[in-house]
Amino acid sequence: MDLSFLNEIVLILAMSVGVMFACHKIGLPPVVGFLVAGVLCGPGGFALVKNVHQVEMIAEMGVVLLLFSIGMELSASELVRLKRPVFLGGLVQIGLTIALFEALSVAGGFESSQGLFFGFLAALSSTAIVLKELQRRAELESPHGRMSLAILIFQDLAIVPLMLLTPFLGGKGGDLASSLGIMALKGVGVVGVVLVLARYVVPRFFLSVAKVRSRELFLMATIVFCLSVALLTASVGLSLSLGAFLAGLMLSESEYALNALEGVLPFKDIFTSLFFVSVGMLVDVGFIAHNPGLVLGAALAVIVLKALAAGGAVMALGYPLRTAVAGGLVLAQVGEFSFVLAKVGMDTGLLEGDTYQLFLASSVITMAVTPWLIQLGPVLAARLGGAAPANAQAPNEKTALKDHLIIVGFGPGGQRIAHAAKRAGIAYYVLEMNIDTVRREREKGEPIHYGDASYPEVLRHAGILGARVMVVVISDPSAARRMVSAARELSPALRIVVRTRFMGEVEELLALGANDVVPEEFETSIEIFTRVLVDYLVPNQTIERFILEARGANYRMLRTPALPQDGQKLMTPQLSGMDLAVLTVEQGSRLDGNTLQESHLRREHGLTVVAVDRDGAMTLNPEGSYRFQAGDKAYVFSRQEDIVDKAWLFSAA
Incomplete structure (x- = not known):
C-alpha cells in the first residue's frame, strides 16, 4: 500500500499547524500563514511534497465549498437585485484592468496580444481570499463588501470566455464566434436545468432527507448535491466553483439552508486552507531571491492598477469615493483562476520562462498582502471625510436583527413564548429542528428557520450578536448544554434562559453560561400544590402569594452560582x-x-x-x-x- 501521498498531506497539515501557530502569535492573518506553509513545503522550499498536482486537485474542493456557502448566504432573490453591480460593475472592472495592462505592457516592449493576455490574468481576483477575509472581518454586508462580491461573481462568469479567447491571442484558435455561441447555449441549458431542479426536485429531496432527522444523512446529501451541480457545470465547460455557487443559491431560500451551511463549514475551512497551501507551492524562492526588485515592482504595479480599475467600477455604479477606495483595495490581488489561465497561456506561447515565474511570484505576493489591504481600505476611505450618502448602501443590504428574542425549540413552550412576544411587540427569531413544524409554521407567517442552535454559524444567522435574550425550550439536555455554551462564547452580554427537566441539571447549565434555568420538575410541583390548595378552599390571593414566595426563594437560590465574581464584590x-x-x-x-x-x-x-x-x-x-x-x-x-x-x-x- 502506497502511503506517500498520505504522508505528504500529513506533512502539509503539520507544517500548516506550526506556521499558523507562529502567525497567530505575531498577529499575521491566517491566509498568509497558509501561503508561507505552501512555500516551505513546495518545490521552491524544502521540497517536502512531490505530488503537487494531486494536492491542487484536493484543494479545489476548498473553493467549491466556499462558493457553495456563499451561494447559500446570498440567496437567489438578492442575486437578482444585484444584477446591475454584477454585470455593469464586473464588465467595467475587467475592461479597465485589461486596458491598463495592455497600455503598460506595450509601453514595456511586449506585443499587443501579450499585453491583452496580461490584462486577462490581472482582471481576475481571488474569490477564496477575499470572501474568507470579508467573512472573518464581518464586512461581507458592507457596501464595499457587497460590491466586491458582485464583481467577483461576474469574474467567475468571465473565466470561460477569457479561456476561449486566449488561444486566439496566441494564434492557435479556431472559429471564435462558433465557440462562444456553443458556450452560451450550454450556459443557458445549465441555468434551465438548475431552475427545474430548484423548483421541483431539490425541495422534495431534502424534505425526505430532513424527515429522517439524521445529521449524517443530511450532511452526505448536502455534499453530494453540491458536488453534483458543480460537476454538471464542469461537464459543459464552465467552472466547478460556478456550479457550487448555483447549488448554494438553490438552497439559499429554503428552510434547509442553515442546516446545510452548518454541515459543510468544517470541510470548507480544511479544504480552503489546503488551497492556499497549494498556491504557495507554486512559488520559486530562488527566482524571488535573484530578482527581488522586479518581483516587488510587478506586485506593486498589479495592486495599484487593479485598485484603480476596481475602484473605477464601483464609482461607475454611483457609489462615493470612500466606497470605491475600500472596494478597490479589496479586489487588488491576482485570483486563483489566473493560474489556470496562465497554463493556457503557456501552451499558446503567450507566457514563458522568466515571465511565468515573475507572474507566479508577484501574484502570490498580492495574495499575501490582501488581508492588510482589506484592513487598510476602510481606514483610508474614512480619511477622505464625509459619511456615505443614503443611496450608497449596498443593494438589499440585510437589515441586521437588533434587540430581538431568539427562541430555540417550537413545541408548546416555544409557541407560548412566541405568542407572548408577539403581543408585547418583541421581535423574535425561531430555530427548530423538526422540518414538519418549520414548514407548517412558516405558512402561518412565523419567523422560523430549520437549524441546530448548537452551531455558531446558525446562531450568527439568527443575529445572536444583536439579540437581547435567547430562550432554549427543547427536551434534549445534552443539546441544550451545547447551545448554551456556543451562545455564551459568541455573546457574553446575551441573557440566556433555559428550560430543563430536572433540578439536577440546573447547576451545569448555570456553569456553562445560562442566566436563568427553569426546571420543569420545580414548576410541576408548584402546579400540584396550587391545585391542592384550591381543593382546600384556600383564597386565590393567598395561593398567589405562596407561589410568588416559592418561586422567589427557589429561583434566587438557583441564580446565585451564575453571578460573576466581580458582580458579587460590587453588591x-x-x-x-x-x-x-x-x-x-x-x-x-x-x-x-x-x-x-x-x-x-x-x-x-x-x-x-x-x-x-x-x-x-x-x-x-x-x-x-x-x-x-x-x-x-x-x-x-x-x-x-x-x-x-x-x-x-x-x-x-
Whole structure:
C-alpha cells in the first residue's frame, strides 16, 4: 500500500499547524500563514511534497465549498437585485484592468496580444481570499463588501470566455464566434436545468432527507448535491466553483439552508486552507531571491492598477469615493483562476520562462498582502471625510436583527413564548429542528428557520450578536448544554434562559453560561400544590402569594452560582435582597386614578417607583404629582418580600 501521498498531506497539515501557530502569535492573518506553509513545503522550499498536482486537485474542493456557502448566504432573490453591480460593475472592472495592462505592457516592449493576455490574468481576483477575509472581518454586508462580491461573481462568469479567447491571442484558435455561441447555449441549458431542479426536485429531496432527522444523512446529501451541480457545470465547460455557487443559491431560500451551511463549514475551512497551501507551492524562492526588485515592482504595479480599475467600477455604479477606495483595495490581488489561465497561456506561447515565474511570484505576493489591504481600505476611505450618502448602501443590504428574542425549540413552550412576544411587540427569531413544524409554521407567517442552535454559524444567522435574550425550550439536555455554551462564547452580554427537566441539571447549565434555568420538575410541583390548595378552599390571593414566595426563594437560590465574581464584590450588604419588578396598574385598583404622592407607596409600603411605562412612553423618576391610570407599567424597586406583599395595591379589588 502506497502511503506517500498520505504522508505528504500529513506533512502539509503539520507544517500548516506550526506556521499558523507562529502567525497567530505575531498577529499575521491566517491566509498568509497558509501561503508561507505552501512555500516551505513546495518545490521552491524544502521540497517536502512531490505530488503537487494531486494536492491542487484536493484543494479545489476548498473553493467549491466556499462558493457553495456563499451561494447559500446570498440567496437567489438578492442575486437578482444585484444584477446591475454584477454585470455593469464586473464588465467595467475587467475592461479597465485589461486596458491598463495592455497600455503598460506595450509601453514595456511586449506585443499587443501579450499585453491583452496580461490584462486577462490581472482582471481576475481571488474569490477564496477575499470572501474568507470579508467573512472573518464581518464586512461581507458592507457596501464595499457587497460590491466586491458582485464583481467577483461576474469574474467567475468571465473565466470561460477569457479561456476561449486566449488561444486566439496566441494564434492557435479556431472559429471564435462558433465557440462562444456553443458556450452560451450550454450556459443557458445549465441555468434551465438548475431552475427545474430548484423548483421541483431539490425541495422534495431534502424534505425526505430532513424527515429522517439524521445529521449524517443530511450532511452526505448536502455534499453530494453540491458536488453534483458543480460537476454538471464542469461537464459543459464552465467552472466547478460556478456550479457550487448555483447549488448554494438553490438552497439559499429554503428552510434547509442553515442546516446545510452548518454541515459543510468544517470541510470548507480544511479544504480552503489546503488551497492556499497549494498556491504557495507554486512559488520559486530562488527566482524571488535573484530578482527581488522586479518581483516587488510587478506586485506593486498589479495592486495599484487593479485598485484603480476596481475602484473605477464601483464609482461607475454611483457609489462615493470612500466606497470605491475600500472596494478597490479589496479586489487588488491576482485570483486563483489566473493560474489556470496562465497554463493556457503557456501552451499558446503567450507566457514563458522568466515571465511565468515573475507572474507566479508577484501574484502570490498580492495574495499575501490582501488581508492588510482589506484592513487598510476602510481606514483610508474614512480619511477622505464625509459619511456615505443614503443611496450608497449596498443593494438589499440585510437589515441586521437588533434587540430581538431568539427562541430555540417550537413545541408548546416555544409557541407560548412566541405568542407572548408577539403581543408585547418583541421581535423574535425561531430555530427548530423538526422540518414538519418549520414548514407548517412558516405558512402561518412565523419567523422560523430549520437549524441546530448548537452551531455558531446558525446562531450568527439568527443575529445572536444583536439579540437581547435567547430562550432554549427543547427536551434534549445534552443539546441544550451545547447551545448554551456556543451562545455564551459568541455573546457574553446575551441573557440566556433555559428550560430543563430536572433540578439536577440546573447547576451545569448555570456553569456553562445560562442566566436563568427553569426546571420543569420545580414548576410541576408548584402546579400540584396550587391545585391542592384550591381543593382546600384556600383564597386565590393567598395561593398567589405562596407561589410568588416559592418561586422567589427557589429561583434566587438557583441564580446565585451564575453571578460573576466581580458582580458579587460590587453588591453591598445594603442591596442584598433588593429587587426591581414591573407591576401593572389594573383598572379599579388602589392606585388607579391616584397620584404617586396620594398612594404613599414609599412612606407606608416601602416601594420606590423609578419609572412608569404608559403606552410605550417611559417616564423616569416620576414626580409626586404623577397620576396613575389603568394599564401603566410601574418599575418598582424594593425588598423582594415587600414587592410580594404589596403587589395587591396594583391589582383590581
